[in-house]
Amino acid sequence: MTVADVSLDRLVDWLTRFRALVTENQGYLTELDxxxxxxxHGSNMARGMNAVIDKLGEPQTVDALFKTVGMTLVSSVGGASGPLYGTFFLRIGTTAGAVDSLDGATLSAGLRAGFEGVISRGKAEPGDKTMVDAMGPALDALDASLGSGSDPAAAAAAAFEAAQRGRDATEPLVARKGRASYLGERSAGHLDPGATSTAFLFQALAEALA
Incomplete structure (x- = not known):
C-alpha cells in the first residue's frame, strides 16, 4: 500500500463522518423533504447510518465492509433512500473485491459502479432533481482530478465541490422522479433532499481523505 492509497480505516472514517453529518443535519434534511x-429523508438517513456504524465491527476487506453497509441500509431505511444508497455501497464492494485498500483508480471504479447502480435502480437521469444531479458531477470531477495527476485526497475535495454545485443546481428544477414529481411545477424552488445528502456523502469522503 502506498501513501496515496485509501486504507480500510479511511473508508470506515468516511462512513463514520457521513453518519455524523446526516445525524447533525437530520432536521435540515427532513425540512427539505x-x-x-x-x-x-433526515430520519431515514440518520437511522440507517446509525445502524451501519453499529454493525461494522472490524471489517477485513473492502468488499465485506461495503456489503455490510449496503445490506444494512436496504434493511433499515424506508422509502427510496435505503435501496438507492444500499445499492450504491453494495456495488462499491463488489467492484473493489477482497482487498484492504483502494488506489485512486479503484476508488473511482467503485464509486462509478455505485453510481450506475443508483441510476439502474432509480431510473433517474441528470436534471430529474434527484441524488443523481449531485453524484454525477462529483464523480466527473473526481475522475478529472485523478486524470490530471491528483491524489485521492485532492480528487475527493474536487468531488465535494462539484457535489455542492450539483445540489444547488437542483433548486430551480422541476422534479421528474420520486414523490416530488407529484408536485409538478411546485417542486421548483426547493433543494432536492437526496442531492443534499449526497453532497454530505462527498463532504465526508473529502474530510476522511484529507
Missing part, C-alpha cells in the same frame, strides 16, 4: 417529499 417536507417541502417536496414525505418529510422522512
Amino acid at each position: 417536507s417541502a417536496i417529499g414525505d418529510a422522512d
